[in-house]
Amino acid sequence: NAGVTQTPKFRILKIGQSMTLQCTQDMNHNYMYWYRQDPGMGLKLIYYSVGAGITDKGEVPNGYNVSRSTTEDFPLRLELAAPSQTSVYFCASSDQGLSQPQHFGDGTRLSIL
Amino acid sequence: AQTVTQSQPEMSVQEAETVTLSCTYDTSESDYYLFWYKQPPSRQMILVIRQEAYKQQNATENRFSVNFQKAAKSFSLKISDSQLGDAAMYFCAYLRADKLIFGTGTRLQVFP
Numbered sequence: 179n180a181g182v183t184q185t186p187k188f189r190i191l192k193i194g195q196s197m198t199l200q201c202t203q204d205m206n207h208n209y210m211y212w213y214r215q216d217p218g219m220g221l222k223l224i225y226y227s228v229g230a231g232i233t234d235k236g237e238v239p240n241g242y243n244v245s246r247s248t249t250e251d252f253p254l255r256l257e258l259a260a261p262s263q264t265s266v267y268f269c270a271s272s273d274q275g276l277s278q279p280q281h282f283g284d285g286t287r288l289s290i291l
Numbered sequence: 292a293q294t295v296t297q298s299q300p301e302m303s304v305q306e307a308e309t310v311t312l313s314c315t316y317d318t319s320e321s322d323y324y325l326f327w328y329k330q331p332p333s334r335q336m337i338l339v340i341r342q343e344a345y346k347q348q349n350a351t352e353n354r355f356s357v358n359f360q361k362a363a364k365s366f367s368l369k370i371s372d373s374q375l376g377d378a379a380m381y382f383c384a385y386l387r388a389d390k391l392i393f394g395t396g397t398r399l400q401v402f403p
Contacts, residue, residue: 211391220295220382220393221336237392268336280391282336 180204184269184283191259191290199254199286201269209272210252211236211280212244214265221268227252259290295385297394304373305402311358312368312397314383321345324386325359325366330396331379339381342366375401 185200203210208229213221213236223236227246241263243255252271256263266287270280294317304310316325327339342350342359349357354374358367370377378401383394 218395220384220395221391222393223391266334270336280336280338285334 182283203271207271211270213268295394299397301398303400314366316385326384327368328382329379
């Protein structure tokens with residue numbers, strides 16, 4: 179089972195560049211999430227989605243955008259990369275909401291230089 | 292504001308021994324969920340155990356158990372018969388409505 183797949187695993191961006199972090203899940207989960215993890219810190223919720231066509235802001239949404247056109251995919255977009263966005267990004271999904279176990283991807287390590 | 296505090300940046304335990312990781316949280320809510328997640332060097336987040344606040348009974352999953360003290364807002368994780376594979380970062384997390392709040396983590400080292 180693939181579970182939650184994130185691509186790429188590593189990326190270096192220049193300040194001001196844009197990119198999309200891809201996340202796909204094959205478990206038919208309705209709920210999907212994007213987190214960032216800064217060094218020495220826990221995860222912080224950026225955006226989440228409770229189903230196709232529905233997204234909402236989490237704790238730290240500034241500088242990011244998301245879309246959810248299908249159940250499987252939940253890409254995260256950085257429009258103007260800034261050094262403060264250097265972090266490890268995790269995508270996760272769950273069957274019925276945050277009270278259910280979340281399945282995490284392996285993370286994307288992003289560096290903005 | 293809801294916060295989660297893990298006051299032990301690092302802990303160590305000898306193989307086969309027992310270790311307890313501390314977590315406190317701040318909330319004014321009465322209904323919520325608490326979690327412990329494990330993050331090994333592979334970076335993947337793995338759910339260890341979950342506690343529902345309205346349940347007084349402490350959750351248990353094999354060698355992992357919690358001591359949930361609702362009045363004290365404390366949610367510690369006990370790992371019994373520690374194994375080398377238990378070495379990882381452990382994160383305590385609090386859930387209310389749509390927000391999952393993580394603590395800063397405790398790095399657990401296991402010595403043979």
